[in-house]
Amino acid sequence: GAVVSQHPSWVICKSGTSVKIECRSLDFQATTMFWYRQFPKQSLMLMATSNEGSKATYEQGVEKDKFLINHASLTLSTLTVTSAHPEDSSFYICSAPTGGRAGANVLTFGAGSRLTVL
Amino acid sequence: GIQVEQSPPDLILQEGANSTLRCNFSDSVNNLQWFHQNPWGQLINLFYIPSGTKQNGRLSATTVATERYSLLYISSSQTTDSGVYFCAVIAGGTSYGKLTFGQGTILTVHP
Numbered sequence: 051g052a053v054v055s056q057h058p059s060w061v062i063c064k065s066g067t068s069v070k071i072e073c074r075s076l077d078f079q080a081t082t083m084f085w086y087r088q089f090p091k092q093s094l095m096l097m098a099t100s101n102e103g104s105k106a107t108y109e110q111g112v113e114k115d116k117f118l119i120n121h122a123s124l125t126l127s128t129l130t131v132t133s134a135h136p137e138d139s140s141f142y143i144c145s146a147p148t149g150g151r152a153g154a155n156v157l158t159f160g161a162g163s164r165l166t167v168l
Numbered sequence: 169g170i171q172v173e174q175s176p177p178d179l180i181l182q183e184g185a186n187s188t189l190r191c192n193f194s195d196s197v198n199n200l201q202w203f204h205q206n207p208w209g210q211l212i213n214l215f216y217i218p219s220g221t222k223q224n225g226r227l228s229a230t231t232v233a234t235e236r237y238s239l240l241y242i243s244s245s246q247t248t249d250s251g252v253y254f255c256a257v258i259a260g261g262t263s264y265g266k267l268t269f270g271q272g273t274i275l276t277v278h279p
Contacts, residue, residue, distance in 0.1 A: 084265050088209075093254065093269045141209055147265055157201065157256075157267055159211040 052078050052148035056160030063134055064168055071129045071163045073100075073144030079124035080146035084157065085117075088141040097142075100127040134167040141165075170195045170259040174270035181245050181277050189240040189273045191255030199258035200231055201267070202240050206251050214240070214253075245277045 053076040063069050073083055083100040098108045098119055106119035116138075118130040131138055141164050148158040171194040181187055193200070202214040215222050215229040217238065222229055226245075231238040242249055252274050256267040 082265060084267075093271050094211075094256075094267075095269075096266055099265065143209070143211065145265075145267075156199070156213075156216045157265060158213060159203075162209040162211075164209065 052076070052146075052158055054144060054146050054148075054158050054160040056144055056163055058163055059161060060164040060166075062166045062168065065135050066133055068130055068132045069134055069165060071131075071142055071144075071165075073127045073129070073146075073160055075125045075146050075148075078146075078148065080127075081124060082147065083121065083127040084145045085119065085127075085129050086143045086145065086159075088143060088162075090141075094143065100129075100144075102127075131165065134165070136167045139165055139167045170197070170257060170268050172255060172257055172268055172270035174253075174255055174273050176273060177271065178274045179276070181275070183245060183247060183277055183279050185245050185277075186241070186243045187245060187275070189242070189253055189255075189275075191238040191240070191257075191270055193236050193238075193255075193257050195236070196260040197233065197236075197257040198260045199267070200238055201256050202229055202238070203254045203256065204249075204251050205254060205272070211254070242275075245275075247277045247279055250275055250277045 055074045081102045085097045086094040088094045100121040102121040121127045143162040145157045145159040173192045203211045219233040226243045228241045252272040256269045
């Protein structure tokens with residue numbers, strides 16, 4: 051089946067640095083990808099929608115200048131956490147529609163990226 | 169926005185037991201998916217089931233859209249079934265792909 055690949059799976063960085071997370075669709079094209087965040091022992095919350103060829107749309111309360119999203123091609127979306135601080139430490143997960151004929155609403159998720167900011 | 173409630177929040181089973189997880193949602197949906205999040209955080213698609221019944225091995229799911237709930241059945245549970253089970257929906261009329269997740273059910277299966 052369709053696979054969404056996410057890299058890196060975990061990253062530790064110093065406060066004030068920027069971190070880039072990549073999300074790739076393997077063997078299929080994704081004009082739209084979605085970025086979620088999950089804090090420990092909590093559910094997933096949608097952060098933003100990444101659109102190939104246009105600006106990302108952010109959910110209410112998500113700082114677009116802190117979480118930069120670039121959908122560079124039909125198979126790659128990147129999330130850059132800029133000037134990271136300890137409160138940005140979280141599990142970041144991307145997803146893409148993979149429903150094919152079953153419907154574009156079927157989402158498949160990457161393995162996630164665990165960010166720890168010291 | 170749409171509300172998604174899952175029950176029970178925690179479930180502890182002995183290997184071999186059966187269980188039922190429930191997901192209630194507050195509005196009509198055009199997508200409902202069940203996921204299993206393993207200990208490493210990977211979300212695994214179990215079912216895409218906005219309505220009806222599906223079965224896959226020891227797992228089955230039923231969604232009664234008119235009554236706004238879905239059930240996930242796990243039969244003959246195994247220790248590898250442990251993890252968090254999430255129900256997620258897309259409300260009717262919402263932009264596609266915007267899944268709203270429930271709080272999850274933490275399942276622990278003991279040998």
